[in-house]
Amino acid sequence: MAGAADVILAIIGVGGVGKPFLKQLTKITARLAKSPSNPVFVKVVYLARSQTALYDRDSYKQVDLQYWEQELAARGTSPLSPSEVAEFLTKYPQSGHRIVVDNTSDPTVAAEYPTFIRQGISVVTPNKKAFSGPLALWESIISVAQNGRNESGKGGYIYHESSVGAGLPIINTLTDLLVTGDEVRKIEGVFSGTMSFLFNQFMPVPGAGKGMDFAAAVKIAQQSGFTEPDPRDDLNGMDVARKLVILARISGMKLELEGIPIQSLIPNELESCASGAEFLEKLHEFDSRMDELKASAEKDGKVLRYVGSIDVISGESKVGLQRFDPSHPIGGLKGSDNIINFYTKRYGSKPLTIQGAGAGGDITAMGVSADLLRVIRLTCTR
Amino acid sequence: MAGAADVILAIIGVGGVGKPFLKQLTKITARLAKSPSNPVFVKVVYLARSQTALYDRDSYKQVDLQYWEQELAARGTSPLSPSEVAEFLTKYPQSGHRIVVDNTSDPTVAAEYPTFIRQGISVVTPNKKAFSGPLALWESIISVAQNGRNESGKGGYIYHESSVGAGLPIINTLTDLLVTGDEVRKIEGVFSGTMSFLFNQFMPVPGAGKGMDFAAAVKIAQQSGFTEPDPRDDLNGMDVARKLVILARISGMKLELEGIPIQSLIPNELESCASGAEFLEKLHEFDSRMDELKASAEKDGKVLRYVGSIDVISGESKVGLQRFDPSHPIGGLKGSDNIINFYTKRYGSKPLTIQGAGAGGDITAMGVSADLLRVIRLTCTR
Numbered sequence: 001m002a003g004a005a006d007v008i009l010a011i012i013g014v015g016g017v018g019k020p021f022l023k024q025l026t027k028i029t030a031r032l033a034k035s036p037s038n039p040v041f042v043k044v045v046y047l048a049r050s051q052t053a054l055y056d057r058d059s060y061k062q063v064d065l066q067y068w069e070q071e072l073a074a075r076g077t078s079p080l081s082p083s084e085v086a087e088f089l090t091k092y093p094q095s096g097h098r099i100v101v102d103n104t105s106d107p108t109v110a111a112e113y114p115t116f117i118r119q120g121i122s123v124v125t126p127n128k129k130a131f132s133g134p135l136a137l138w139e140s141i142i143s144v145a146q147n148g149r150n151e152s153g154k155g156g157y158i159y160h161e162s163s164v165g166a167g168l169p170i171i172n173t174l175t176d177l178l179v180t181g182d183e184v185r186k187i188e189g190v191f192s193g194t195m196s197f198l199f200n201q202f203m204p205v206p207g208a209g210k211g212m213d214f215a216a217a218v219k220i221a222q223q224s225g226f227t228e229p230d231p232r233d234d235l236n237g238m239d240v241a242r243k244l245v246i247l248a249r250i251s252g253m254k255l256e257l258e259g260i261p262i263q264s265l266i267p268n269e270l271e272s273c274a275s276g277a278e279f280l281e282k283l284h285e286f287d288s289r290m291d292e293l294k295a296s297a298e299k300d301g302k303v304l305r306y307v308g309s310i311d312v313i314s315g316e317s318k319v320g321l322q323r324f325d326p327s328h329p330i331g332g333l334k335g336s337d338n339i340i341n342f343y344t345k346r347y348g349s350k351p352l353t354i355q356g357a358g359a360g361g362d363i364t365a366m367g368v369s370a371d372l373l374r375v376i377r378l379t380c381t382r
Numbered sequence: 383m384a385g386a387a388d389v390i391l392a393i394i395g396v397g398g399v400g401k402p403f404l405k406q407l408t409k410i411t412a413r414l415a416k417s418p419s420n421p422v423f424v425k426v427v428y429l430a431r432s433q434t435a436l437y438d439r440d441s442y443k444q445v446d447l448q449y450w451e452q453e454l455a456a457r458g459t460s461p462l463s464p465s466e467v468a469e470f471l472t473k474y475p476q477s478g479h480r481i482v483v484d485n486t487s488d489p490t491v492a493a494e495y496p497t498f499i500r501q502g503i504s505v506v507t508p509n510k511k512a513f514s515g516p517l518a519l520w521e522s523i524i525s526v527a528q529n530g531r532n533e534s535g536k537g538g539y540i541y542h543e544s545s546v547g548a549g550l551p552i553i554n555t556l557t558d559l560l561v562t563g564d565e566v567r568k569i570e571g572v573f574s575g576t577m578s579f580l581f582n583q584f585m586p587v588p589g590a591g592k593g594m595d596f597a598a599a600v601k602i603a604q605q606s607g608f609t610e611p612d613p614r615d616d617l618n619g620m621d622v623a624r625k626l627v628i629l630a631r632i633s634g635m636k637l638e639l640e641g642i643p644i645q646s647l648i649p650n651e652l653e654s655c656a657s658g659a660e661f662l663e664k665l666h667e668f669d670s671r672m673d674e675l676k677a678s679a680e681k682d683g684k685v686l687r688y689v690g691s692i693d694v695i696s697g698e699s700k701v702g703l704q705r706f707d708p709s710h711p712i713g714g715l716k717g718s719d720n721i722i723n724f725y726t727k728r729y730g731s732k733p734l735t736i737q738g739a740g741a742g743g744d745i746t747a748m749g750v751s752a753d754l755l756r757v758i759r760l761t762c763t764r
Contacts, residue, residue, distance in 0.1 A: 024562055024563050027563050028561075028562070028563065037536045038528070038536070146420070147759070154419045154420070167558075167728070167734075168734065169551050169554065169555045169558065169736075172551065172554065173551045176549075176551070176748070176752040177748070179410075179751075179752065179755055180406055180410070180748045180751040180752050180755070181406050181409050181410065181748075181751070182748060327709070327714065329711075332709065334732060335732055337732060346549070346742075346744045346745050346748060347738055347739055347745065348739070350716060350717055350719060350738065350739065351738060352549075352550065352736075352737070352738035352739075353735070353736070353737040353738055354551075354734075354735070354736055354737075355734075355735040355736075355737070356729055356732065356733060356734035356735055357729055357730070357732065357734075360728075362728045363728050363729065366558070366559070366562045366563075366564060366728060369561075369562040369563070370558040370561065370562050373558075373561055373562070377529070377760060378759060378760060
């Protein structure tokens with residue numbers, strides 16, 4: 001089996017993660033093709049954004065990774081549905097492993113992962129939806145994927161490192177702990193770069209400045225590009241809860257998103273605001289609530305941070321505000337960093353900790369690229 | 383190619399890492415064999431400690447992972463040389479990927495990795511010697527290994543996660559950064575659990591106790607099992623330098639161990655002590671030197687820590703004492719933890735940080751087991 005191998009790639013999504021991914025892919029494909037003894041030729045035959053797609057149903061013309069934007073504008077056609085993408089890849093007339101890279105956050109694409117994987121197509125994605133959506137979807141994915149439950153599936157591979165902590169090695173580390181027989185007892189951390197930044201503005205550790213009102217901090221976070229367009233999508237805690245659900249399920253817990261108690265930072269009264277702008281305008285009216293919490297924590301020498309935790313032993317999980325000593329690694333977390341602590345039997349009382357930027361296009365794309373290389377290594381070796 | 387696959391395993395070394403590895407392996411092999419669609423049968427045909435080995439040249443009888451200690455005592459024979467192990471594995475009469483697990487710290491075994499890998503045998507090891515020894519040995523390994531330089535080799539795989547930071551995901555993370563095209567600029571950290579423990583005894587952060595004399599701290603570290611039998615093997619800084627060399631070479635630097643300036647904590651006058659015991663007895667005579675450094679750091683509100691760093695851009699590296707603010711992650715490191723900071727182009731001014739216990743049999747074995755599973759996944763997939 002020595003010698004050249006082909007990889008047939010479909011890429012869905014060319015936004016904040018998709019664009020830097022394509023840049024990284026250009027370099028990676030050039031390197032892989034140049035291997036003297038083991039060349040791998042990555043052929044991108046489908047590239048889609050929400051309304052248009054580049055592909056050629058008959059000739060399977062490859063997408064030019066340099067000029068895709070111009071080509072998409074010039075000759076883009078209607079995107080295929082996910083199941084049509086599967087069919088398109090399957091019918092590609094040459095051998096080679098088929099991979100779908102889903103760089104969207106679209107639940108309808110995620111819902112089709114079992115369709116892809118069952119047909120031997122691997123899926124690489126930062127999209128959280130499939131892994132934090134209905135438990136049944138998760139179960140169906142890991143029962144068919146080769147690297148799923150007990151490595152017993154017959155289908156393609158599924159890799160989604162960037163669905164938690166962007167490029168930080170969270171999921172691979174957790175998986176290695178588990179497959180080597182460690183007992184993961186508790187996972188705790190700051191899973192949101194937005195929340196990290198926000199609380200460093202709202203309540204910095206002593207000596208790092210005064211701190212601002214909560215509404216003002218949210219505005220700064222939005223202006224600095226740290227929030228979703230509608231900041232309520234961060235403040236409702238759902239993003240953190242989704243990441244927790246993913247880690248909980250990998251750890252063996254049968255958890256639904258609805259099963260996690262989430263402390264939302266959106267005042268009840270503002271749930272129904274028609275827009276993010278309206279919400280931001282009114283948020284300051286509720287600053288006194290957050291100020292009370294801040295003052296009370298301050299009195300005890302603590303800082304407030306927005307954390308998530310799962311206790312694998314007791315089955316309990318939660319997302320919300322907690323107080324930390326400023327010298328605690330979570331209390332002292334800087335900038336917009338994430339921090340994730342794994343407490344396990346082998347590591348004992350002190351956790352294995354991974355920390356660093358957990359959001360941003362380049363580093364999220366990096367996790368996707370690394371996963372893609374993993375699949376290529378698994379399927380194109382001799 | 384669906385269906386069952388065999389893995390033919392030789393294991394060298396059954397000491398502090400080898401024993402917990404065998405325990406982990408027992409569970410892993412049971413799990414792999416039970417996979418309904420993809421069973422993998424791991425056959426241990428050779429198991430050696432320094433003076434005796436279990437193997438059967440004719441029948442290739444498998445080593446019983448439950449009773450190996452008794453069997454080794456009862457019917458152990460002379461170990462094979464590394465090149466004889468290669469021949470023995472190659473002549474095994476059935477197909478299946480061959481893997482050598484080297485759980486020793488023996489440079490003579492390490493010197494034969496190219497022999498193994500060239501013959502298609504993969505190597506999994508926590509042994510630092512091959513990767514921090516002569517540059518020529520390193521070059522010869524990565525030029526033949528499939529996952530070596532540019533993934534261009536034709537031989538077996540080489541994995542050695544546990545050679546730096548035990549089970550912490552250091553090497554895999556660095557590799558992922560590099561293969562996806564990030565630019566690693568600087569790596570800095572506390573690479574020795576011994577040094578971490580020692581300096582937390584000698585000079586705890588303010589508020590965490592008074593600190594003890596250096597010689598007393600070394601004695602406590604030894605009594606707590608944190609040092610090598612002869613503590614000079616830790617205090618000379620060579621262990622830290624070896625780990626740095628490994629990370630530097632992975633990052634593309636052509637560095638020899640001798641090229642790293644190392645600040646040894648062994649007083650010149652005690653270099654020639656005949657034994658570790660004599661050294662420990664005399665060390666307190668030199669406490670005043672360390673006390674001076676401590677007092678001077680204290681005056682500036684700093685703590686002393688023993689760190690290693692490589693600057694990939696300038697090519698500079700060093701191992702020795704540095705002062706840190708107690709609030710700095712390195713200054714505030716607890717217990718015997720390691721901490722490794724990767725500064726890269728994509729991560730910007732704040733590093734990607736990995737922290738946790740970096741020594742101990744179970745967690746070192748975990749890194750070995752995870753690497754073994756990686757090789758099995760790469761070679762036993764369809």
